[in-house]
Amino acid sequence: MNEIWNIAIDRAVNNNVPRVRSILESYPYINDARKKLRQGKTEVIKDISKYVELTIESVKRNGGNAYFARDAKEVREIVDKIVGDNQRIVMGKSMVAYECGVRDHLIERGKDVWETDLGEFLIQLSNEPPSHIIAPAIHMTKEQASKVVRKVNPDSKAESHEEIAVEARKFLREKFINAQVGITGANAIAADTGSVLLIENEGNIRMTTILPEKHIAIAGVEKILPTLEHAFLEVMVQSAYAGLYPPTYVNLTSGPSSTGDIEMKRVSPAHGPKEFNLILVDNGRIEVSKDPTIWESLLCIRCGRCHFHCPVYRVLGSTWGDPPFTGPMGAMWSYVSYKDATPSTYCVHSGGCREVCPMDINIPKVLEKLKSLSQK
Numbered sequence: 206m207n208e209i210w211n212i213a214i215d216r217a218v219n220n221n222v223p224r225v226r227s228i229l230e231s232y233p234y235i236n237d238a239r240k241k242l243r244q245g246k247t248e249v250i251k252d253i254s255k256y257v258e259l260t261i262e263s264v265k266r267n268g269g270n271a272y273f274a275r276d277a278k279e280v281r282e283i284v285d286k287i288v289g290d291n292q293r294i295v296m297g298k299s300m301v302a303y304e305c306g307v308r309d310h311l312i313e314r315g316k317d318v319w320e321t322d323l324g325e326f327l328i329q330l331s332n333e334p335p336s337h338i339i340a341p342a343i344h345m346t347k348e349q350a351s352k353v354v355r356k357v358n359p360d361s362k363a364e365s366h367e368e369i370a371v372e373a374r375k376f377l378r379e380k381f382i383n384a385q386v387g388i389t390g391a392n393a394i395a396a397d398t399g400s401v402l403l404i405e406n407e408g409n410i411r412m413t414t415i416l417p418e419k420h421i422a423i424a425g426v427e428k429i430l431p432t433l434e435h436a437f438l439e440v441m442v443q444s445a446y447a448g449l450y451p452p453t454y455v456n457l458t459s460g461p462s463s464t465g466d467i468e469m470k471r472v473s474p475a476h477g478p479k480e481f482n483l484i485l486v487d488n489g490r491i492e493v494s495k496d497p498t499i500w501e502s503l504l505c506i507r508c509g510r511c512h513f514h515c516p517v518y519r520v521l522g523s524t525w526g527d528p529p530f531t532g533p534m535g536a537m538w539s540y541v542s543y544k545d546a547t548p549s550t551y552c553v554h555s556g557g558c559r560e561v562c563p564m565d566i567n568i569p570k571v572l573e574k575l576k577s578l579s580q581k
């Protein structure tokens with residue numbers, strides 16, 4: 206990797222690693238939460254089909270639409286049907302949407318599509334693949350980001366972190382207001398209530414889920430949890446281990462907007478979206494759930510911590526894995542979603558990833574198994 210990567214990753218590690226340690230010391234109850242979360246996730250992974258059915262029933266009960274997509278092609282077909290003739294689409298950092306090629310597909314169909322998470326926005330403008338699961342533009346220094354935002358404002362003088370963020374804010378505000386469709390992922394989905402939970406700090410996801418008339422949440426089936434209580438545990442654990450605790454915003458969506466203010470009769474829509482759609486994506490996950498070793502990769506909550514404790518990622522960066530899946534979790538997920546076991550062969554088994562993983566995933570063991578598959 207080049208010198209710029211070395212500068213960028215050093216800055217990111219120095220900002221993230223001490224912050225996560227401090228959060229875990231300050232909020233010791235996170236430790237109990239992560240253990241309960243692992244139990245809940247395991248319960249679903251052992252019986253995914255049952256929980257997919259329960260979730261679909263719950264979403265429909267709330268007045269939403271729910272779909273199951275076997276692969277990326279089916280995801281794109283369902284998205285096409287929901288989007289219809291609508292032209293402006295805002296997206297709120299969905300890794301599954303990236304995995305399924307949704308943004309590029311919509312742009313090919315002539316839609317006006319904008320990523321609204323600052324990191325994803327920089328990635329879209331620079332036409333580069335994401336390099337980290339929660340910080341997709343981690344490979345860019347602020348000096349590079351400053352050049353990238355000039356693509357939408359050639360007169361921009363933004364140089365500091367704050368000025369670059371303001372530049373994106375000015376450009377994207379109009380996109381949110383005039384979008385007809387908002388596409389997000391999901392950090393957690395509660396099977397019992399059909400609720401989708403999304404964690405963020407920027408406010409872009411809140412606007413993506415609220416302002417357009419249609420909201421589409423695209424999520425892997427492994428994001429389902431048995432109950433809303435488990436889903437809140439995931440919010441706490443994921444944000445703590447990502448170094449973003451407490452999260453600025455937690456967005457909970459259970460169906461389209463509604464009101465019961467006239468005679469207590471609940472009607473829809475109210476001020477928010479008229480339509481809520483959840484697409485549950487398999488794309489290789491159910492097959493992996495049956496493997497006695499590789500199933501553990503489905504426990505990943507995408508906190509991104511393993512990246513910062515891995516010597517291989519520090520050297521290879523975004524070239525290790527199949528985007529959006531990079532680093533130790535990416536070496537597992539390149540196989541889950543793309544059936545590519547090759548990234549596992551770069552693992553040197555330092556064990557750093559396992560020590561820091563909130564879900565206690567035995568990442569080295571999973572990668573060892575994938576190495577053996579890559580040699581067949």
Ligand code: SF4
Nearest residue numbers: 505506508509511562
């Ligand atoms: S493998 Fe563990 S540490 Fe790495 S992103 Fe997933 S949950 Fe976080």
